[in-house]
Amino acid sequence: MHLNLFVYPGGHHEAAWRHGSSDPDRLLDVGHYQDLARSAEAAAFDGVFFADGPSLADNVRYASRFRLEPFTWLSAIAAVTERIGLIATASTTYTEPYNLARLFASLDHLSRGRAGWNIVTTGAPQAAGNFGLDSHPVHAERYARAQDFLEAVTKLWDSWEDEALVADQRSGLFADTDRIHTVDHDGPLLKVRGPLNIPRSPQGRPVYVQAGSSEDGRAFAARHAEAVFTAHQTLGSGQDFYADIKKRAARLGRDPRQLLVLPGISPFIASTEAAARRLHEEFNELTQPEYSLQLLHRLLGVRLSQEELDGPVPRELIETDGERGNGSRFRLVLDIVEREQPTVRELLHRLAGARGHRVIAGTPEQVADQLQQWYEEGAADGFNVMPPWLPGGFDLFAEHVVPILRQRGLFRGEYSGRTLREHYGLPRPASRYAAPRGAAAAVPVA
């Protein structure tokens, strides 16, 4: 079983920052995040994961919704850790391939092979204005660019063969330029000449992670991803997704074991189930309806007032057409509405935990049982652990759930590898330009 710690300022419950166990003064303190990563490394977690997006959420008035920049933050974390993987979210819509390729190559070098890339196309339409665009590209356009972008950066990461860096003091040959290649990527949307200006990194490329579960997202993941982060409320939904994504990968000629499925899980843990439920309720009581109603509008397109909180969710007002309906999170929330027919307040509390990811409240054994069931019954290769609050919510998981998973033989006691690829059981890719030893390289630099 693979486990990542998904780090979020304050924690994943929207009201975590208001809880007495939180210290809001540390939300911008890198030492707080370094401590979290050290704790996750002490628990032998596969990686830490940072979300990101290039815009500010309106509801920052009510919750810790600023955005730590992942490359700087993870580099500072790399400096105080040795083994744990470092997964940065980065957008293919709002970055340049050459710049992004450099950031990841550098992160992989300085961490000695621990970088992962959560490939996103950016869902928030307000990002467009921050980049001089009148409107956010629609879903299909963003995925077309993502495809083109991924090809371009993969070529850049391959542009130095492993043997290109020679550094022979006697002969004076620093780099064998016959083994450094222009990439001359000429895609439908992007042109990139190359080569990269950084030698090939320990993992060759960062581990490719993907988080969308829409149709476009699944097709992209099946083709390219080595790990998928996904949100499911029920075992059945998790199993369906797992079977579908593995089958798609196999159909494309890939080994399905090299595409890990990692659902999000946000656990409230206490010594009794009742105490865990009370803890969850304690957090829910700190939520602010203004915040949640904004979230609901963003997710479903429905604007409601505080007077409507105790009525049913008005199914007929949900905008199923148009751009919003393409997003995977939209369908997940719609499923909750249709399956559970909650009041507005009940739905808001469901979403408050982890923005649609699965929240469970129970004893350490109950949480471990849930993870084991999903793992053994074909819904997960591991989990993206999203503690409701930090650091305490993670400490409870590490101290009480991880030992049970180990006793059951489900999770490693210590690291056997050094790179994120090794933790995940993934091979190191060869450079596409690597020629058989002794043969001439195909496309030498001019």
Added chain:
Amino acid sequence: MHLNLFVYPGGHHEAAWRHGSSDPDRLLDVGHYQDLARSAEAAAFDGVFFADGPSLADNVRYASRFRLEPFTWLSAIAAVTERIGLIATASTTYTEPYNLARLFASLDHLSRGRAGWNIVTTGAPQAAGNFGLDSHPVHAERYARAQDFLEAVTKLWDSWEDEALVADQRSGLFADTDRIHTVDHDGPLLKVRGPLNIPRSPQGRPVYVQAGSSEDGRAFAARHAEAVFTAHQTLGSGQDFYADIKKRAARLGRDPRQLLVLPGISPFIASTEAAARRLHEEFNELTQPEYSLQLLHRLLGVRLSQEELDGPVPRELIETDGERGNGSRFRLVLDIVEREQPTVRELLHRLAGARGHRVIAGTPEQVADQLQQWYEEGAADGFNVMPPWLPGGFDLFAEHVVPILRQRGLFRGEYSGRTLREHYGLPRPASRYAAPRGAAAAVPVA
């Protein structure tokens, strides 16, 4: 006197990596650079400085001319240091304002106020192809974008007032959105809506550093820069530049003391002058004419062969017209040719030291004398120290020159401040959106 350590893979002499004192295996080892920064911090240096450019130099065949990515590398350095400033070079031509503003805001947060930005427009025309452009924008176009870019990012850094982050657990107000502002930058070339998604950083903005000495570069520096890195071969040239840039700043209504002039200096240090000259010669003997002739072509537009090394530099072949002639480095090299009438080989050895920056060889006292003279005679507020090789070339400076500068009362014995602004004696800028206490903010977020 202010002192920065200009870090360059291997060192600034082009053949440094070939010298017996170098360890080419550590060129991509972040620990090597962390050690350098710790040494510079132990010497109470103002900052470490990283150059950058988004393309690969052709002559990487002969020298360590790959490019460490500054944000990742400096973040890893920030994690193991407490006081020293962290100056990253970044291009206004080949980045997006929103992304760059986030990287600097994060670096400033995680280092607790130590970030500096060396603002460049990118001189290397081969960068264009890495960003899908058919040709590199000409000098004037690049400076027009730099102006627009700087305005946009400055507004982004101001977009959160200092008091905007409230994080009051009781009331539930996380951020006072009346104190977070859209910037709605609508310049001739760039549009950026804002606000930034990161609270205002300890220094408000990174320290603005600039390194071009062309006419456009000087005009830009006089208006915006808080420190200027510059290359001069003679005291007279340094004095002329110093007087000119300070006068320009004063004419724009700025306090000239808030624009520091920091020439580059590359010192070969030994116990006698003769030994220092021999050391310099030892490095020059390791240079490779293929490398130097490529450099000469890039700087002057003159293609020469190895047969011509011992003849005069053919003044008549130098392309004084056109784009190349606008660059500040071009004029510096042309001055050497006209003043000293060197052979090609002599010129190449001059440039091998630090690509046109001043190289001196002498005893610690002689080096200190030179720095003191430039500092006291109106050519410098301090220096960008460019050790010929690393770490040894810096260690000699720190152990033998710095104590002399301290005895003479020219350089601090320990830090009195915590931020780069404090080291440089610069004020912390207020946010342009900051309203008088109690008054309504001007442009609240929608």
